[in-house]
Amino acid sequence: MSRMYLFLKYSAIALWSIFVVTPFLWALTTSFKTANGVTGGPTYLPWLQYEPSLTGWKSLFGGGGGIDIVKPYIDSLIVTGSASLISIVLGSLAAYGLSRFTYKAGFVKNPDLIFFFISQRIMPPIVLAIPFFLMLKWLDLLDSRIGLILVYVALLLPIAVWIMVDFFNNIPRQIDEMAMLDGCTPFQAFVRVILPNSLPGIIVAGMFCLIFGWNDFFFAFTLTFTDTQLLPVAVVALNSSVTPWWSLSASALISIAPLLLVAFVVERFLSHGTLAGAIR
Amino acid sequence: MSLKIQDLTLTVEGVSYLDGVSANFERGKLATVIGRTLAGKTTLMRGIAGLQHLDRGALTLDAQDFSTLPAWRRDIAMVYQQFINYPHLNVFENVAFPLRRRGLDETVVDRRVRVVLDKVGLTGFEARRPHQLSGGQQQRVALARALAREAGILLLDEPLVNLDYKLREQMRSEFRGLLADQEETIVIYNTTDPVEAMLLGDTVVVMHESRVLQIGTPAEVFDRPASTQVASVVNDPPMNFIQGRKGETDIELVGGVRINLPWHLSDLAMGDYWFGIRANELRVGGTSLTSQVTFSEVSGSETFLYVDSTAGSMTLQVQGVHIHDLDSKVGIGIPAERLFVFDTSDNKSLVAAPATGAQL
Numbered sequence: 021m022s023r024m025y026l027f028l029k030y031s032a033i034a035l036w037s038i039f040v041v042t043p044f045l046w047a048l049t050t051s052f053k054t055a056n057g058v059t060g061g062p063t064y065l066p067w068l069q070y071e072p073s074l075t076g077w078k079s080l081f082g083g084g085g086g087i088d089i090v091k092p093y094i095d096s097l098i099v100t101g102s103a104s105l106i107s108i109v110l111g112s113l114a115a116y117g118l119s120r121f122t123y124k125a126g127f128v129k130n131p132d133l134i135f136f137f138i139s140q141r142i143m144p145p146i147v148l149a150i151p152f153f154l155m156l157k158w159l160d161l162l163d164s165r166i167g168l169i170l171v172y173v174a175l176l177l178p179i180a181v182w183i184m185v186d187f188f189n190n191i192p193r194q195i196d197e198m199a200m201l202d203g204c205t206p207f208q209a210f211v212r213v214i215l216p217n218s219l220p221g222i223i224v225a226g227m228f229c230l231i232f233g234w235n236d237f238f239f240a241f242t243l244t245f246t247d248t249q250l251l252p253v254a255v256v257a258l259n260s261s262v263t264p265w266w267s268l269s270a271s272a273l274i275s276i277a278p279l280l281l282v283a284f285v286v287e288r289f290l291s292h293g294t295l296a297g298a299i300r
Numbered sequence: 301m302s303l304k305i306q307d308l309t310l311t312v313e314g315v316s317y318l319d320g321v322s323a324n325f326e327r328g329k330l331a332t333v334i335g336r337t338l339a340g341k342t343t344l345m346r347g348i349a350g351l352q353h354l355d356r357g358a359l360t361l362d363a364q365d366f367s368t369l370p371a372w373r374r375d376i377a378m379v380y381q382q383f384i385n386y387p388h389l390n391v392f393e394n395v396a397f398p399l400r401r402r403g404l405d406e407t408v409v410d411r412r413v414r415v416v417l418d419k420v421g422l423t424g425f426e427a428r429r430p431h432q433l434s435g436g437q438q439q440r441v442a443l444a445r446a447l448a449r450e451a452g453i454l455l456l457d458e459p460l461v462n463l464d465y466k467l468r469e470q471m472r473s474e475f476r477g478l479l480a481d482q483e484e485t486i487v488i489y490n491t492t493d494p495v496e497a498m499l500l501g502d503t504v505v506v507m508h509e510s511r512v513l514q515i516g517t518p519a520e521v522f523d524r525p526a527s528t529q530v531a532s533v534v535n536d537p538p539m540n541f542i543q544g545r546k547g548e549t550d551i552e553l554v555g556g557v558r559i560n561l562p563w564h565l566s567d568l569a570m571g572d573y574w575f576g577i578r579a580n581e582l583r584v585g586g587t588s589l590t591s592q593v594t595f596s597e598v599s600g601s602e603t604f605l606y607v608d609s610t611a612g613s614m615t616l617q618v619q620g621v622h623i624h625d626l627d628s629k630v631g632i633g634i635p636a637e638r639l640f641v642f643d644t645s646d647n648k649s650l651v652a653a654p655a656t657g658a659q660l
Contacts (some may be wrong), residue, residue, distance in 0.1 A: 026345050069574035194384045197351050200371040208372075212527070216388040 045272070051076045051269035058265045059273060076266025080274070089271050093256035096234065097278065098164050099250060103172030104229035108222060110173070111180025116210050118181070119188035120196060134185055137178045145175075149242050156243055171239050174269045183228065187221030188214065230282055253277050288297040302326050302599065303453055303486045308347050308357035317343040318508040325453075325503075328488040330479050332501030334494060334533060340510040341490040342381075345455045348488070349376050361452060373502055377446035378455040381437035381462060385430040385445070390419070392426035394538065395445045418449040419478060434469045447478065454482065456489045460496070462608030476500055493535045498522060506530045523655040528574055528647040531640060537579040539602065540614040543644070544575045551575065551636070557589055562636035567599045576640035579604075579617040586633015603628065 035045035038212070049064050052072040080089040117123075118130055126291075152171050153162070161167030191214060199209035215222070240250035255271045258264055303325040310317040318340050325331050337522035346352035348359060350371035360366045366374055377398070385394050392413055399409045417423050420440040430438050437462050439459060446454055460468045460475070476499065479487050490498050497504050498518040507512045508520060513533075514526040525539075525579075532538035544553040545570055553575070554557050584605065591609035598604075599622050605616040607630055616632070624630060641651040 192382065192384065194380050194382060195386065197349075197371070198378070198380070198384050198386075199351055200351070201376060201396075202398035202449075203375075205370075205372055208401075213386055213388075217386075219388075245567050 029278035030257075047269040047272050050265050051267075051273060058182065073266075076264070076270040079264065079267045080270055083109050089203070089251070089254055089274070092249045092251045093274070095165055095248055096251035096275075099168045099172060099240075100230060100233035103169045103176055103233050106169070106173050106224060107180045107229050111177050111225065112184050112215070112218075112222065114177075115184030116188055116214065118185050120193065134182070135233045137181045140174070140178045147239050149239070152243060162243060163245045165248050167242065168243060168248065172233050172236070172242060173213075175236070175239070176233055179228050179232065180225045183225040184218065185223055187218045191217055207210075226287060227282060230280060234279060259292050302362070303348075304358075304360045305344075305348065306358040306360075308344065308359075309355045310347065310352065311355060316510045318357075320384070321357070321507075321510075321512050322514055323505055323512060325488060327452075327486050328483045330482075330489060330490045330500055331503040331505055332491055332497040333505045333507055334491055334497035335507035336492060336533060339507040339533075342457055343510075344507070345378065345457050345488065345490060347456060348453065349378055350374050372523050375452040375477050377449040377451040377453070379439070379442045379446050379457065379459045381458040383435060383442060383462065385438060385441050387430055390427050390429055391422060391433070391441050394430065394436075394441055394564055395448050398445060398449050410551060413444075414448075416444045420444045420445065425458075436463055436471060439463065439471070443475075443478070447482075450484070452484070452486060454479075454564060455486045455538045456487070458490050458492065461492070472496060474501065478658060482657075492594065494534050497534070504534070506533055508533060519655070524649065524652040525640070526649050527585040528576065528642045531576050531649075535578055537615040537617060539576045539578055539640070540582065541642070542575045542577070542611045542614075543572065544611075545572050546570050551639075552587075553611040555589075555612075559588055559634055559636050562639060564637065565639065565641060565651055568641060568651060572644050574642040574644055574647065576632060576642060577638055579615045581635055581638045582614065582616045583633030583635065584616060584618050584622065584630060586631050588634040589632040591630050591632055593626055593628050595626070596622075596624045598622075608634070612643055 045064070045248070049070075050058060052066060053070055054075055057063065057070035057073075060070060066072040082088045111267070118134055119167065119228070123130055123133060132206070152174075156162045156167045195213060195217070196206070196209045199213040200206065211226045226227060235252070236250075237252040237256070240253050241256075244250065244253070251271075252275070252291070255268065255275060258267050258271065304323075304507065305325075306322045308321040316531040319616045321340070321344060321473050327533045330376055337343050339446065341389065343352060346356070347354045350369065350471045355621070357367070360363060361375070362408075373608075386397060389397060393417060396409050399412060404412075414423070417426065421469055422437065422444060425437065430441060433441065437464075443456075446456075456475075460471055463471060479500070491500075501518055504514075504516060504521045505512055506526075507575075508529045509642055514521055514530045516524075521530065521617045522533050525534060528539075528541055532541075542553050544551050546561070546565065547558075547570060550561050551560045551565075589611055591607035593605060594608055594613070596603065600621075601619065603618045603620065603622040603624075605622075605624060607614055607619065609615065609632060614632070640653050642647065642649055
């Protein structure tokens with residue numbers, strides 16, 4: 021029974037892995053091809069089926085072709101990283117307030133405020149493009165990293181608040197009260213007791229922010245032009261009159277690297293049980 | 301040297317939680333606050349601790365008013381009914397947390413934590429996380445953290461209620477030992493259990509429907525309850541109350557049964573009263589009343605009989621195992637010398653039954 025189960029389980033995992041990994045293998049081989057290699061049909065084995073070349077990779081780092089992916093890469097890291105960090109910090113504070121204190125302004129109460137946050141994500145992004153454009157123009161922040169960071173905070177903050185409210189609600193209020201009786205101000209109680217106990221929530225919210233921010237194409241495309249260019253836009257911009265498949269593949273591969281890193285780190289945390297059981 | 305609370309009042313959206321609660325608590329004494337669920341015991345503690353804003357009232361410790369101090373600056377430790385510990389800290393760090401917050405020297409912290417953990421019997425568990433402990437151990441950690449503080453006021457809000465029966469009895473006697481040597485501390489202990497209140501308390505504060513009804517030693521509260529409410533709260537099962545009229549030579553209970561006037565009621569004016577009698581003082585097989593069994597349960601050493609009689613429904617607590625079928629007829633004996641008398645208009649006590657124990 022258990023052997024059969026294991027067999028089926030690993031078969032399913034193997035099957036699924038084929039679906040997931042194949043596109044990456046495809047991109048990996050293509051990134052080492054030249055124009056001849058790409059047009060020569062589906063080939064996978066270097067040296068045997070096609071002549072490998074570093075043209076694609078070199079082109080990304082200023083090695084000819086006039087394409088430079090390094091600056092967009094750094095810009096993307098800075099914009100996504102800053103926006104996620106700001107969202108997590110502000111989001112945790114807002115969520116803690118919404119979880120622990122009662123706000124009332126007429127008919128507006130805590131649940132309405134929480135809905136207000138999440139309702140920002142109900143609108144299709146395209147509706148927000150023009151207002152964002154006008155606002156950034158007014159602030160003279162179009163085509164700048166700071167402008168994009170502000171826009172991304174607006175998009176990521178609701179996610180952070182929404183996830184963190186749920187986590188804070190699951191921590192008994194008596195723990196905050198106990199911390200206060202033990203000599204903590206409400207803010208100290210938050211930092212010393214509540215935050216350490218919501219580490220899983222912070223990591224989950226942070227992951228969501230990083231993924232959403234890193235993957236965004238639409239706002240990066242509409243709100244920047246020449247001075248600032250984020251990775252997704254830069255990758256698409258590679259596609260000119262002749263599509264350099266080798267450069268595209270290489271850039272696609274390195275653009276997923278940070279998320280891959282995040283996934284590995286979180287996976288290690290989870291498997292070590294550091295997070296599991298942190299909350300009873 | 302005492303904690304004085306005056307006129308604590310809290311009403312939220314028309315519901316009264318505390319209604320003019322006043323009391324004095326002495327240093328080195330343990331006061332139990334007894335009352336049913338929702339009597340206002342927890343609100344009282346939260347008010348004293350500063351966790352609950354009150355409509356009005358004054359709190360003074362050694363003549364110093366601390367009503368306006370925030371919770372984190374009051375000299376108060378508390379143990380909750382739920383086992384509240386810091387999940388992300390191990391046992392040692394849990395107990396050390398309040399000490400570190402006060403900036404105590406590391407060697408002092410270390411010594412105090414070890415002493416207290418030894419007292420509560422958790423030596424060897426320092427490195428465990430709270431969720432790796434049993435319920436009783438978790439509550440010991442919470443108690444240890446509260447004791448380590450050496451705070452002026454120690455509040456215990458039904459600390460044993462979430463434990464199983466056997467453990468509760470064991471920890472109750474442990475608590476008695478642990479709290480007995482808190483000579484500098486004012487200890488207030490909430491409970492719904494009369495036995496716990498009597499066993500632990502130097503003083504018993506009886507609360508009912510957000511008011512304090514009586515404050516006294518366990519003996520005073522038990523032997524001379526101030527009102528019917530007090531009598532039902534401090535007796536488990538609650539005291540039985542029978543309406544009746546005192547005549548010249550006898551008492552006529554509702555339903556027409558007459559019993560002879562006992563000597564301790566001879567001075568009572570004639571008229572209508574509530575007559576109270578404890579469940580364990582009613583006798584099965586007597587001839588005062590006839591009744592019908594509506595429910596009966598055997599706890600092992602005792603049998604609880606719930607009956608309907610001509611004078612109303614009553615509860616009897618009888619030694620030993622007695623099997624009674626439902627609806628079977630049972631005669632009840634009312635020992636007249638054990639009757640308490642209460643006013644029918646305001647439920648206040650008029651005459652108490654003579655205390656049974658030796659009087660010192």
